[in-house]
Amino acid sequence: MADPNHALQHPQIARRTAIQAGAVGLLGLGMNHVQALRAQGANGELASSEKSVIYIFLSGGLAQQDSFDMKPDAPDDMRGEFNPIDTKTPGLRICEHLPMLAQRSDLWALCRSVTHGCNDHSLGHHIMLTGRSDAPRGFSGSKPQDTDWPSIAAIANAATEPRGNLPRSVVLPEKLVHNSGRVIPGQFAGIMGEHRNPWFIEASPYHTTSYGAFPEYQFDHQQRGNEDKRVFRAPNLQLPHGLTDPRFKSRIHLSNQLSEQRQRLEQAAATQQFDRFRQGVVSLLTDRAVQQALDVTNADERIQERYGKNSFGWSLLMAKRLVESGVNLVQVNLGNDETWDTHGNIFPHLKDKLFPPTDRGVSALLDDLNESGMLDNTLIVMAGEFGRTPKISLLPKHYKLPGRDHWGAVQSVFFAGGGVQGGNVIGASDKICAYPSDKPQRPENLAATIYETLGIPPTAAWYDHIDRPSHIYHAAPIAGLS
DSSP states (O other), X not given: OOOGGGTXXXXXXXXXXXXXXXXXXXXXXXXXXXXXXXXXXXXXXXXXXXXXXXXXXXXXOOOGGGTTSOOTTSOHHHHOSOOEEEOSSTTOEEETTOHHHHTTGGGEEEEEEXXXXXXXXXXXXXXXXXXXXXXXXXXXXTSOOTTSOOOHHHHHHHHBOOOSSSOSEEEESOOOBOTTSOXXXXXXXXXXXXXXXXXXXXXXXXXXXXXXXXXXXXBOTTOOOOOOOOOOOOOOOSSOTTOOHHHHHHXXXXXXXXXXXXXXXXXXXXXXXXXXXXXXXXXHHHOHXXXXXXXXXXXXXXXXXXXXXXXXXXXXXXXXXXXXXXXXXXXXXXXXXXXXXXXXXXXXXXXXXXXXXXXXXXXXXXXXXXXXXXXXXXXXXXXXXXXXXXXXXXXXXXXXXXXXXXXXXXXXXXXXXXXXXXXXXXOEEXXXXXXXXXXXXXXXXXXXXXXXXXXXXXXXXXXXXXXXXXXXXXXXXXXXXX
């Protein structure tokens, strides 16, 4: 039996691989699509998972004391304006503005003690998207670097087997980009190499000042009055950009000719591996089932209404369909970069703009997965890069109403499915929601929980081009969720 620790070893790129990569280029694809070729020759097996993961990321940082860990007895300058309500689980109370999730508490659990030491957006993103609390060598908050730690999505892309023609790991509906235009680090494969990047579905256009679940719930943090004309567009994968049907068929024909030449030169196993990958690419571009999974804005009207006819609802519906089609991990960014960064106007923005589409969309996702029998095999995780400060503050230069600032010391993370026991609560925060008071958990524990669900063994490692191993696990999974 092959050593599973060497499942991700990267072989040297030989001449034959270069020929094959050229054939992939004929299909109009970029270098990030040749991961199967670069992995060719690995002398082990990848993790074959029967479970999937949907990682819902709330960029900007959800206020834990205004959502899933309310402190009604805290001082007035800390407790906030919202009241707790009962859930379906006796003794478990959450925010009054999450009523649909409250009715489904038997399907989800909470960890109220996730902690790390960073209050900076960029490094906080890197920490919670990679599951590594320590900053990598030479970290820069202004741009991704090839020395960054690999994201959880990239690890899933590298360490799991594909199930069907879709990629192993997908991020949607957009990359996280700051309103200044800088790309947020932590989303990519980093030190593993860009060929391990997850597949990014760009369905939500970049905007410099507008946030939230457009077109129904968009808002501007600082209320500058800029118009938001964004339109959510599911990607059209039928043909590569700019190609007509005859030209595309011609490229496939030329690729087939190269394959025939290669068959006389290469070993059968290597040839078959490339052929399977090429066929998968063609299927990804032309298969109607794949297009249907992504074409959420044309879904049945009743389905769209249940999820919400907005970017949050459409993104979660797309995630559900992709998992159903065989994607191992889907990261859903609920809102563009720093959408949940409520330094000011926190209570009207949470109440009127952020909680309603989140409550509806996540509830619909839970219902669909539960009713189809998929929830037991699909872990849902919802977190941001940090929580928010215990004390409410006002920055009058930018905001009309008060809010909360960055706070890495504690946040609440939502879990559902994948064997998670509904109604369960792991850990606790102190009386003012400032620090863990019981069972503190690190981002490494959260990442390990995801990896375990995906069937990645605790001893798994990935190898670089000179055969140096790097462990995937850096802590144990969160105990007590199941």
